[in-house]
Amino acid sequence: MTQLTGELTAEQQDAAPAQIRPLTRAALPSDTLELARFLVGAVLVHDTPAGRLAVRIVETEGYPVGDPACHAYRGLTARNRSLFLEHGHAYVYLIYGVWYCANVSSEADGVGAGVLLRAAEPVEGAALLARNRPGVPTADILRGPGRLAAAMAIDRRCDGVDLCAPGPLWLGSIDRPPAVIGSSTRIGLTRAADRPWRFYERGNSFVSGPRRLRV
């Protein structure tokens, strides 16, 4: 992406007490599992007409090249083409006809792989996040990939977006002490369910899954 090292816009100064800085593509690992680990603690920002939604990612899953559970495993198709974009692009798909899931493409241009964003905690726009999920307890609003995408107002229109370029949806970083990152098998899979490619911040209450997979 273009470096955004200049002054923050007035809008960003007003809305960014957490000092979110855009992540450059060069800062992102271009290896799927390295990126999956790297993204725990990173920030996802969606600037919408209603205001800024910003969350700190606390749980991810890697779906690397050669993984039978990866949507790109069987090659390029109409649905999964965003997985083949250079690392740092959004891949958004509909699951069970109900929920969207947000991923980050994770390898070189033309290589299909990605990182699923499974859970996050609010950084900015908590009221807006809540408004996107009426009736859902705050503690659960970003817990789980379908919930995360819904609260962040991420849908099909976000598919293919460059998360390392200026625009409404982007990846950033904030100053925060390094998290202790745990790993486990991935959740909800029917294939390749034994690979330890889920990464999460240990003890964080926003992490999804059964209790034994959160400690």
Added chain:
DNA sequence: TTGGCGATTGGCT
């Protein structure tokens, strides 16, 4: 052209 199925969630037993 069709039908099986999925990286989930929420409601009900």
Added chain:
DNA sequence: GCCAATCGCCAAT
């Protein structure tokens, strides 16, 4: 804990 909801993709007919 079990299961329905609900859509689009894609492999197979």
